[in-house]
Amino acid sequence: MKTFALYVSFLHLLFAHAGAAQHSPPPYIAPDYILLNCGSSSTKSASLDGRNWEGDSQSKFSPHNIQTTSNASTPTQQIPSVPQVPYMTARIFPNNFTYSFPVSSGLKFVRLYFYPATYAAVDKSKSFFSVTANDFTLLRNFSAFLTILALEPPAAVVVKEFIIPVLRTQCLNITFISLTSYAFINGIEVVSIPDNLYMNNALLGTGINFVNYHTSFYFDGTTALETMYRLNIGGNDVSGVEDTGMFRSWVGDMPYVIGNFGVTPYELPNVTIQYTTETPTYTAPEIVYKTFRSMGINVTANLNSNLTWNFTVDAGFNYLFRLHFCETIPEIVNKNYRVFEIFIDNQTAETDADVIVWSGSNGIPVYKDYIVSTPNGNQRKLDLLLALHPNVLVKPQLEDVLLNGVEIFKLNRSDGSVAGLNPDGVVVPTSPEGNIKLTESKRWSPLIMAVIIVIAVSVIILGFISFRTNKRAKKLGSRNVGDSNCSPLPSHLCRHFSFAEIKAATKNFDDGLIIGVGGFGNVYKGYVEDGSTTVAIKRLKSGSQQGAHEFTTEISTLSKLRHRHIVSLIGYCDEDREMILVYEYMNCGTLRDHLYSPDNPPLTWKRRLDICIGAALGLEYLHTGANHLIIHRDVKSTNILLDENWVAKASDFGLCKMGPTSVSITHISTAVKGSFGYLDPEYFKLQQLTEKSDVYSFGVVLCEVLCARPPLVRTASKKQVNLAEWFRECYHEDKLDEIVDPFLKNEITPECLKKFVEVAMSCLLHDRSKRPSMKDVVGGLKFALQLQGSSCDSPNSTAR
Numbered sequence: 001m002k003t004f005a006l007y008v009s010f011l012h013l014l015f016a017h018a019g020a021a022q023h024s025p026p027p028y029i030a031p032d033y034i035l036l037n038c039g040s041s042s043t044k045s046a047s048l049d050g051r052n053w054e055g056d057s058q059s060k061f062s063p064h065n066i067q068t069t070s071n072a073s074t075p076t077q078q079i080p081s082v083p084q085v086p087y088m089t090a091r092i093f094p095n096n097f098t099y100s101f102p103v104s105s106g107l108k109f110v111r112l113y114f115y116p117a118t119y120a121a122v123d124k125s126k127s128f129f130s131v132t133a134n135d136f137t138l139l140r141n142f143s144a145f146l147t148i149l150a151l152e153p154p155a156a157v158v159v160k161e162f163i164i165p166v167l168r169t170q171c172l173n174i175t176f177i178s179l180t181s182y183a184f185i186n187g188i189e190v191v192s193i194p195d196n197l198y199m200n201n202a203l204l205g206t207g208i209n210f211v212n213y214h215t216s217f218y219f220d221g222t223t224a225l226e227t228m229y230r231l232n233i234g235g236n237d238v239s240g241v242e243d244t245g246m247f248r249s250w251v252g253d254m255p256y257v258i259g260n261f262g263v264t265p266y267e268l269p270n271v272t273i274q275y276t277t278e279t280p281t282y283t284a285p286e287i288v289y290k291t292f293r294s295m296g297i298n299v300t301a302n303l304n305s306n307l308t309w310n311f312t313v314d315a316g317f318n319y320l321f322r323l324h325f326c327e328t329i330p331e332i333v334n335k336n337y338r339v340f341e342i343f344i345d346n347q348t349a350e351t352d353a354d355v356i357v358w359s360g361s362n363g364i365p366v367y368k369d370y371i372v373s374t375p376n377g378n379q380r381k382l383d384l385l386l387a388l389h390p391n392v393l394v395k396p397q398l399e400d401v402l403l404n405g406v407e408i409f410k411l412n413r414s415d416g417s418v419a420g421l422n423p424d425g426v427v428v429p430t431s432p433e434g435n436i437k438l439t440e441s442k443r444w445s446p447l448i449m450a451v452i453i454v455i456a457v458s459v460i461i462l463g464f465i466s467f468r469t470n471k472r473a474k475k476l477g478s479r480n481v482g483d484s485n486c487s488p489l490p491s492h493l494c495r496h497f498s499f500a501e502i503k504a505a506t507k508n509f510d511d512g513l514i515i516g517v518g519g520f521g522n523v524y525k526g527y528v529e530d531g532s533t534t535v536a537i538k539r540l541k542s543g544s545q546q547g548a549h550e551f552t553t554e555i556s557t558l559s560k561l562r563h564r565h566i567v568s569l570i571g572y573c574d575e576d577r578e579m580i581l582v583y584e585y586m587n588c589g590t591l592r593d594h595l596y597s598p599d600n601p602p603l604t605w606k607r608r609l610d611i612c613i614g615a616a617l618g619l620e621y622l623h624t625g626a627n628h629l630i631i632h633r634d635v636k637s638t639n640i641l642l643d644e645n646w647v648a649k650a651s652d653f654g655l656c657k658m659g660p661t662s663v664s665i666t667h668i669s670t671a672v673k674g675s676f677g678y679l680d681p682e683y684f685k686l687q688q689l690t691e692k693s694d695v696y697s698f699g700v701v702l703c704e705v706l707c708a709r710p711p712l713v714r715t716a717s718k719k720q721v722n723l724a725e726w727f728r729e730c731y732h733e734d735k736l737d738e739i740v741d742p743f744l745k746n747e748i749t750p751e752c753l754k755k756f757v758e759v760a761m762s763c764l765l766h767d768r769s770k771r772p773s774m775k776d777v778v779g780g781l782k783f784a785l786q787l788q789g790s791s792c793d794s795p796n797s798t799a800r
Helices: 010-022 144-150 200-204 286-290 299-303 355-359 446-455 471-475 499-505 548-558 591-596 605-625 681-686 691-707 723-732 750-763 774-788
Strands: 033-037 052-055 071-073 090-093 097-102 106-114 129-133 136-142 158-166 171-178 183-185 187-193 225-232 307-314 318-325 340-344 347-353 366-373 381-390 405-411 514-518 521-528 533-540 569-573 580-584 640-642 648-650 712-714 720-722
Touching: 106 136, 106 171, 106 183, 129 183, 136 158, 144 158, 158 171, 171 183, 225 307, 307 405, 318 355, 318 381, 340 366, 347 366, 355 366, 499 521, 499 533, 499 569, 499 580, 514 533, 548 569, 548 580, 591 640, 591 691, 605 640, 605 648, 605 691, 605 774, 681 691, 691 723, 691 750, 691 774, 712 723, 720 723, 723 750, 750 774
Parallel strands: 033 052
Antiparallel strands: 033 187, 071 090, 090 183, 097 171, 106 158, 106 187, 129 136, 129 171, 158 225, 225 405, 307 381, 318 366, 318 405, 340 347, 340 381, 514 521, 521 533, 533 580, 569 580, 640 648, 712 720
């Protein structure tokens, strides 16, 4: 599958330089426009596109000690096709290094230029580093050399482009963090962009629809983006100097079209593009709107296929899709002439896309934005399909589709990172003694701890490894309790295992002892106390999306909780850069295993009710029985464990959050965390967390228990939908019998089913104020058990 990164089109640079003088002034003049030629001592050096780059040796953007903290270097090998500026000089950093750019407030394009050659005889394949910009992590464990090897089409250089908000400090700090032998950079570009270009919904107060989730995304001015794709559909490459003043590169779409290639337009010499206040002149170059791809005149072929593009992206992120449209065929001036459907990631984004309806007239460009969520599972990369298909139900005059341009951006996670992983199959080398190492699970050596202490506003050493640092240090991955508001690591409440003890307990992490696998790493069955006690040992792996924050949060929270329906934490290990948790062993595994795995016989309805009541009792304890309100924030069927007696216990407290401590405060504002399919829509929309968010997630679990369907399901039409929404829809249409687990249909009494569904539906109410408390949920489930009849009583029942 094709891998994409922004790359320099050398041919277009040559053409652009020859014709730049003929272009009219761009429609947008950037207040901040900086071109820094790293490793160069020249005041100005012109690149092939005619732009002047300033050397960084004496630049005001460089630190005063640049000569002692870094080295200027030139590549030992020079590929003739690679331009001299900015690629034939580089700044090499053996340690951390920061450029500071005083800029106006607003959004900035940040472009990082890399030519991964051999510098100063240092092996280019050994360079791994991270890059941050203010509070955002742009690159982590990044290897420019490995990135180049994976590029299609092949290229000798790579340009990484980001959109960074600079809202308060009016200073953009770009920091390079060496992880192995050295970090390097050839060129840095900083360009202001209009605040309403990509985040205009923040100004209008509107949201962007998720195509695979029933909610909207709202930019709040603290979102960073990475440009993944920018395509001129049906046309050729468009160089940066041909852009609208922001020097964006647009590339042709042919490498990404799959199946039917459609047709590109015939010559349209008299087309005039009429920009509007909704689509200003800087939105995209005219050439993007003058070229397009459609399906052609073969109606039969059009109706039996899609026009499809494939994009490979990093798993576990949200993506902004911007689609550009403009009807330029003279005869298409009325609505219902060309109407089509838009599918993104096999989800319906639009059912009746009519460009004339959107724009109002021929020759007027428009764009549409959509947000796509990708799962954070074991996959490193995912393929997202964009497909268009004629809509014949509205009987348009032309059974065809249209697309002029595509831009795709990756949005930062809640920890401020847009960094993806290196290409598949890459093994990140272990750092030699004394060097800094950063893995995907954010483990830091003592040396980088010292660096963070110097950088941070304040550091309070709590216990033996708990830190509370400023926001930037948290983004960089220092170990701290962070936003959980939990206490430091309580070594007096649970056991501190040595790494040698953990290795002995797991037979040196024998694969035969693996009992679970997740995004965090593997869970092993282990034996401690000379083999007399069986435990579950969770080892966070390199590349885990959970890190030191979740590690310390879980220890701090779980070690203080003792309840029949809360899994017990026995101890932890934090040695040799390891983060390991040791729990009581739960013989029967997770609830999810018994709902979906064909290796397990179906659970009886009696047992399912017992499990639901037990899990609800555990959550009720978190909300009302502990010293402070604790919001779990990740309630799902995989986090409900079952012991040998089928007693259900809530587990995995890495995302937990202390609730409001004052009765006058109804919620806490925090970044959205959790698992898609289970997320409370109000929490997702408003970023306001309450204990009712756990209630909503538990409602999804109740749906799973009744239907034996995962939280994101495929319907009969092969459309992926949210289980909660599907459950609600079937309830209102009186079609629940169609989705109830067939194994249960002759087992549940009508009265019990009615009460159980009533409890589930109340949990899933969109208005959180109307959802029941967990105490009420427990009462409702116990009543459902009574309605089922005495046949449901069992010695293992958790109802009390």
